[in-house]
Amino acid sequence: MPKRGYHHGNLRQALVDASLTLIEERGPTGFTLSEAAKQAGVTPAAVYRHFEGRADLIAEAARQGYEIFADLMDHAYAGGQPSALASFEAVGRAYLAFARKFPGHYVAMFESGISIQRTPELHEVATRALGVLERAAEELAGHIPPEKRPPPQMVSAHIWAMSHGVVELFARGSPGTKSPFPPEDLLETGIGIYLRGLGLVPPDA
Structure with a gap:
């Protein structure tokens, strides 16, 4: 999976896109914020700049x-x-x-x-x-x-x-x-x- 996020200049949308992929694969409760961050190619800490938690994402x-x-x-x-x-x-x-x-x-x-x-x-x-x-x-x-x-x-x-x-x-x-x-x-x-x-x-x- 190619890294996105910072490379595309839109970290917030990269995280949403990552969550959509994970939701399709595992359901809405089958992944963590850390996994969404990894999917987007960013650190887990970066997620909290845009979302308070998984439900917010x-x-x-x-x-x-x-x-x-x-x-x-x-x-x-x-x-x-x-x-x-x-x-x-x-x-x-x-x-x-x-x-x-x-x-x-x-x-x-x-x-x-x-x-x-x-x-x-x-x-x-x-x-x-x-x-x-x-x-x-x-x-x-x-x-x-x-x-x-x-x-x-x-x-x-x-x-x-x-x-x-x-x-x-x-x-x-x-x-x-x-x-x-x-x-x-x-x-x-x-x-x-x-x-x-x-x-x-x-x-x-």
């Missing part, structure tokens, strides 16, 4: 992951037009693609135990990502009388949970789990059934 990895994630969600939703259902399905595919392409970030965000309330910056970007689904739910429910509309927060939480479940069970190679259908198909059909059941999209959409 993982929180920054999660924040950067949410930045990528939120941008992907925004792009997917905009690209799914003109159909609101197509936009929701595009967002679901983006969720699966993110989990596959950025496994270290994904684990730091969703499996490390780091709260999105840990820092204002982390909370802000995580809220922006969830806001894409809430905005989509609001647009889908526009044709329903206000008193009969399901809360957009509930709809977005359900879609998020469905996406996360498909990722965890079938899209990340979990031991002993195998679906007879591609994860993308599972998620798209699930989203369609759910939204039709709420009356947010017509049966023939």
